[in-house]
Amino acid sequence: MTTADYTAANADELRRRMLDDLWTLTALRTQTVAEAFAAVPRHLFAPEATPEQAYAVDTAVITKRGPDGAALSSVSAPSIQAAILEQADLGPGMQVLEIGSGGYNAALLSHLVGPTGHGVSVDGDGDIVERARRLLAEAGYPRGRVVHGDAEHRIPGEAPFDRIIVTVGDWDLPPAWWDQLVESGRIVVPLLMRGTTRTVALEKTGGRLVDRDHQWAGFVAMQGLGARGETFLPITEDEQVVLRIDSPADTDPQALAQALRGPRTEAWSGVEVGGTEPFDDLDLFLATQPGRSGLLQALPAAVEAKLVSAWARWSAPTYYNDTGFAYRTTRRVPDTGRAEVGAFAHGPDAQASAGQAVADIRTWDRRHRRSRQRAHITVVPAATPAQALPTGFVMNRRHTRVIVTWPTGDGHTAAPCG
Numbered sequence: 001m002t003t004a005d006y007t008a009a010n011a012d013e014l015r016r017r018m019l020d021d022l023w024t025l026t027a028l029r030t031q032t033v034a035e036a037f038a039a040v041p042r043h044l045f046a047p048e049a050t051p052e053q054a055y056a057v058d059t060a061v062i063t064k065r066g067p068d069g070a071a072l073s074s075v076s077a078p079s080i081q082a083a084i085l086e087q088a089d090l091g092p093g094m095q096v097l098e099i100g101s102g103g104y105n106a107a108l109l110s111h112l113v114g115p116t117g118h119g120v121s122v123d124g125d126g127d128i129v130e131r132a133r134r135l136l137a138e139a140g141y142p143r144g145r146v147v148h149g150d151a152e153h154r155i156p157g158e159a160p161f162d163r164i165i166v167t168v169g170d171w172d173l174p175p176a177w178w179d180q181l182v183e184s185g186r187i188v189v190p191l192l193m194r195g196t197t198r199t200v201a202l203e204k205t206g207g208r209l210v211d212r213d214h215q216w217a218g219f220v221a222m223q224g225l226g227a228r229g230e231t232f233l234p235i236t237e238d239e240q241v242v243l244r245i246d247s248p249a250d251t252d253p254q255a256l257a258q259a260l261r262g263p264r265t266e267a268w269s270g271v272e273v274g275g276t277e278p279f280d281d282l283d284l285f286l287a288t289q290p291g292r293s294g295l296l297q298a299l300p301a302a303v304e305a306k307l308v309s310a311w312a313r314w315s316a317p318t319y320y321n322d323t324g325f326a327y328r329t330t331r332r333v334p335d336t337g338r339a340e341v342g343a344f345a346h347g348p349d350a351q352a353s354a355g356q357a358v359a360d361i362r363t364w365d366r367r368h369r370r371s372r373q374r375a376h377i378t379v380v381p382a383a384t385p386a387q388a389l390p391t392g393f394v395m396n397r398r399h400t401r402v403i404v405t406w407p408t409g410d411g412h413t414a415a416p417c418g
């Protein structure tokens, strides 16, 4: 057996294991998408990684970093790609636009739309475009077209598309995306909402984009004209702890830093989570309550120094004001394998803000957690007047207004806010 034969056999086995893991995670939901993952040799699109890394189900292979070390491009993790392709509901013969290129996803798309369909991928980074073109050709997918350009603009000579699949974290939906999508077409987009990112499958209908599914996800940030309108407020001088918010700075980070140096108030909800039950819907619920809200994020050293709870390492929805903040955390319930959800708060209003967070956690548990009606996400053009909006929490962007509606379970929707 040559090394090449060994690697091919090894890659086949790794690919089989990846498929098993994707089914177990429920990232795969249909045989059609599973067949695409079985057919396309992912390791050929990730030569920067070992085959083991390339096929690790939750691992993105970083292909480019900025001067500050932040990831600018990656071949996304298989679990995220599978979830997005399931959300896209692709079929033979479709015309598809992929925003953000890596090669692998374009090959999966090409498999799913078949010989009568057509896929085009656009990336704003010339190195990534060249890399994707080369790898697609080498792996035997010469039909996948890769275009160099900012996705904020139309792709000349390609529209209309049945599907647009955005594979980069996004804050807004530029008019070019609406215009290039057919009526009843679907766009899947990782949408940032007050720090929280969810891939949302939106269907174009009657001048609106209406959600058909949404799931938690993490992505590298959009660059170029569509670069996100987020602000990172430094909560420690060395920026070990930051608060991500959707707006320009609307509070003094030094006041929050001072609050963090002071005592911590804890409040506990009695609401338990655990096992395999995800509770990312709770984080979306907290992110879409009235008042100022963002996402606390910390580097490992800040967690090790016990400045913030371990949750801040990943994502901790946070209420804040001019003098302090409260964020969602959990604590272990002894001998059960479960955890209780609560809040840590700092600042002069800590008691009240932790109390508010806990009250909201209980509302989510009582009204929404077991409901079959999940939150609805609707996107409308920015010029849509307030009286024409669906009821819900409104987030205003440059080109759009994003509305999150929480059904109350009794047929009514939550009061308007935002």
Ligand SMILES: C[S@@+](CC[C@H](N)C(=O)[O-])C[C@H]1O[C@@H](n2cnc3c(N)ncnc32)[C@H](O)[C@@H]1O
Binding pocket: 072, 073, 074, 075, 076, 098, 099, 100, 101, 102, 103, 104, 105, 106, 122, 123, 124, 125, 128, 149, 150, 151, 152, 167, 168, 219, 220, 221, 222, 223, 224, 225, 226
């Ligand atoms: C996560 S990677 C894409 C992953 C890829 N779809 C795959 O096969 O795994 C995100 C890409 O989006 C690109 N990107 C960021 N902002 C962009 C923009 N405004 N227009 C086009 N591409 C952009 C980046 O250069 C990066 O290569």
